[in-house]
Amino acid sequence: MIPLTLAQIAQVTGGQLHGEPAAVVTGEVVIDSRRAGPGGLFAAVAGERADGHDFAPAAVAAGAAAVLATRPVGVPSILVADVPAALAALARFVVDSLPAARIAGLTGSSGKTSTKDLAAQLIERLGPTIAPAGSFNNEFGLPLTVLRADACTRYLVLELSARGPGHIAYLCGIAPPRYGAVLNVGHAHAGEFGGLDQVARAKGELVEALPADGTAILNADDPRVLAMAGRTAAKVVTFGVASTGACVQAADVRLDDLGRPSFTLLTPEGPAAITLRLHGAHNVPNALAAAALAREVGLDLAGIADGLSAAVARSRWRMEVHHRGDGVVVINDAYNANPESVQAALAALHHLAQGGRGFAILGHMAELGDTSRASHEDIGELAARADLAGLIAVGEEAAPMLAGARRVRSWTGEALAVPDGAAALGAIANQLKPGDVVLVKASRAARLEDVAADLIKGAAQ
Numbered sequence: 001m002i003p004l005t006l007a008q009i010a011q012v013t014g015g016q017l018h019g020e021p022a023a024v025v026t027g028e029v030v031i032d033s034r035r036a037g038p039g040g041l042f043a044a045v046a047g048e049r050a051d052g053h054d055f056a057p058a059a060v061a062a063g064a065a066a067v068l069a070t071r072p073v074g075v076p077s078i079l080v081a082d083v084p085a086a087l088a089a090l091a092r093f094v095v096d097s098l099p100a101a102r103i104a105g106l107t108g109s110s111g112k113t114s115t116k117d118l119a120a121q122l123i124e125r126l127g128p129t130i131a132p133a134g135s136f137n138n139e140f141g142l143p144l145t146v147l148r149a150d151a152c153t154r155y156l157v158l159e160l161s162a163r164g165p166g167h168i169a170y171l172c173g174i175a176p177p178r179y180g181a182v183l184n185v186g187h188a189h190a191g192e193f194g195g196l197d198q199v200a201r202a203k204g205e206l207v208e209a210l211p212a213d214g215t216a217i218l219n220a221d222d223p224r225v226l227a228m229a230g231r232t233a234a235k236v237v238t239f240g241v242a243s244t245g246a247c248v249q250a251a252d253v254r255l256d257d258l259g260r261p262s263f264t265l266l267t268p269e270g271p272a273a274i275t276l277r278l279h280g281a282h283n284v285p286n287a288l289a290a291a292a293l294a295r296e297v298g299l300d301l302a303g304i305a306d307g308l309s310a311a312v313a314r315s316r317w318r319m320e321v322h323h324r325g326d327g328v329v330v331i332n333d334a335y336n337a338n339p340e341s342v343q344a345a346l347a348a349l350h351h352l353a354q355g356g357r358g359f360a361i362l363g364h365m366a367e368l369g370d371t372s373r374a375s376h377e378d379i380g381e382l383a384a385r386a387d388l389a390g391l392i393a394v395g396e397e398a399a400p401m402l403a404g405a406r407r408v409r410s411w412t413g414e415a416l417a418v419p420d421g422a423a424a425l426g427a428i429a430n431q432l433k434p435g436d437v438v439l440v441k442a443s444r445a446a447r448l449e450d451v452a453a454d455l456i457k458g459a460a461q
């Protein structure tokens with residue numbers, strides 16, 4: 001955070017100051033009052049369950065210098081009409097105050113956080129880098145991330161999400177990227193957008209925002225992403241696993257027993273051998289995107305190769321592979337789910353379960369609109385084709401997976417629909433034996449990480 005007086009904050013946000021104008025905010029800007037700390041700024045937001053304004057005194061008691069709020073809170077504050085807009089204005093002010101900081105933005109339907117974490121671990125080799133923890137990718141998370149930058153910051157690696165048209169353009173207005181990577185166009189939130197072409201329109205707002213001296217990093221294996229080349233003034237650089245001719249490619253992709261990919265990275269500077277510590281073949285395109293981005297920012301091939309091979313998963317519940325003492329393996333991929341990411345996870349499960357039995361505990365995939373039922377059926381079919389020993393569909397919306405699994409006549413595994421995570425745990429816990437692999441995955445709302453945690457502990461055994 002660059003130090004800002006309350007008077008400056010009021011001026012930048014167009015807010016009304018209630019407090020000491022010369023008091024300075026030096027600490028983090030947060031929207032969770034429990035994270036408020038000395039010298040920080042607490043932004044009060046009214047959520048579904050709680051109203052941040054009620055926690056303003058607690059935030060100040062914890063050391064916050066002031067509160068950004070929409071109504072009087074009885075403690076030092078800046079009153080604004082709209083808190084997200086105020087955060088955006090503050091973040092933009094910080095960006096404009098730090099002209100030496102280069103901004104890279106990443107978007108796509110799946111893999112933003114995984115790729116952002118990889119890219120950050122490469123780019124921070126070049127200098128002080130700010131990147132969010134987890135998925136801080138919306139109108140709150142992005143400005144809060146930007147506000148962590150200070151005079152030392154050289155790079156910002158930002159994740160941009162969209163649930164509708166204009167969202168990514170808005171985020172680009174807060175922190176105008178010089179580099180923009182688009183990973184893929186898939187079905188995440190496709191119901192809200194109205195279809196894949198609309199998703200592509202929205203994701204492409206990132207490359208439309210790039211300047212002529214910037215770089216668009218596009219996935220040549222995804223035609224909707226590649227077509228975005230026509231929507232940018234920036235230079236275009238491509239990556240691809242399957243695309244011969246992409247600027248950055250992977251050849252000879254192999255997976256070890258735990259599904260960790262090794263491959264030869266092909267770049268204009270030559271090849272390099274890479275072994276990822278992350279699990280799942282889907283992390284290969286993510287690694288290529290991160291490599292192509294870091295290469296543009298200025299990291300040399302040796303740095304990219306070292307960095308990719310050393311990079312670890314920084315964000316929780318994405319393809320975490322846990323070995324239980326009794327030889328059962330649990331894959332906690334419960335952070336989120338959409339058709340492409342479940343497909344990727346089932347492929348990884350199939351690979352890990354070679355020589356043993358594979359089980360999938362799958363909750364619903366949210367926000368798929370009219371295609372929801374059919375998509376859940378298709379996932380059931382994929383699970384059966386992955387030759388799992390068992391499929392447990394959790395919750396009503398996931399239940400159509402069973403009909404899909406039954407389409408595969410040759411499948412000998414068992415499919416079961418249960419109402420909730422506890423029932424899933426009850427159904428499987430006593431069946432597991434050494435060598436079995438269990439995948440746990442669902443949309444965020446299902447909170448299946450608790451099931452994964454119990455399975456890892458072996459609690460219900």
Ligand SMILES: Nc1ncnc2c1ncn2[C@@H]1O[C@H](COP(=O)(O)OP(=O)(O)OP(=O)(O)O)[C@@H](O)[C@H]1O
Pocket residue numbers: 108109110111112113114115135137161183184188280282283285286318319333335336337340341342344345
């Ligand atoms: N390239 C990819 N293709 C398909 N699935 C992927 C890919 N990369 C990651 N995944 C899977 O997608 C899920 C979400 O990964 P990640 O958190 O990186 O994506 P995200 O785009 O940031 O998601 P969100 O929209 O929730 O922020 C994980 O289960 C992960 O295993």
Ligand SMILES: [Mg+2]
Pocket residue numbers: 112113114134135136137159
């Ligand atoms: Mg994310």
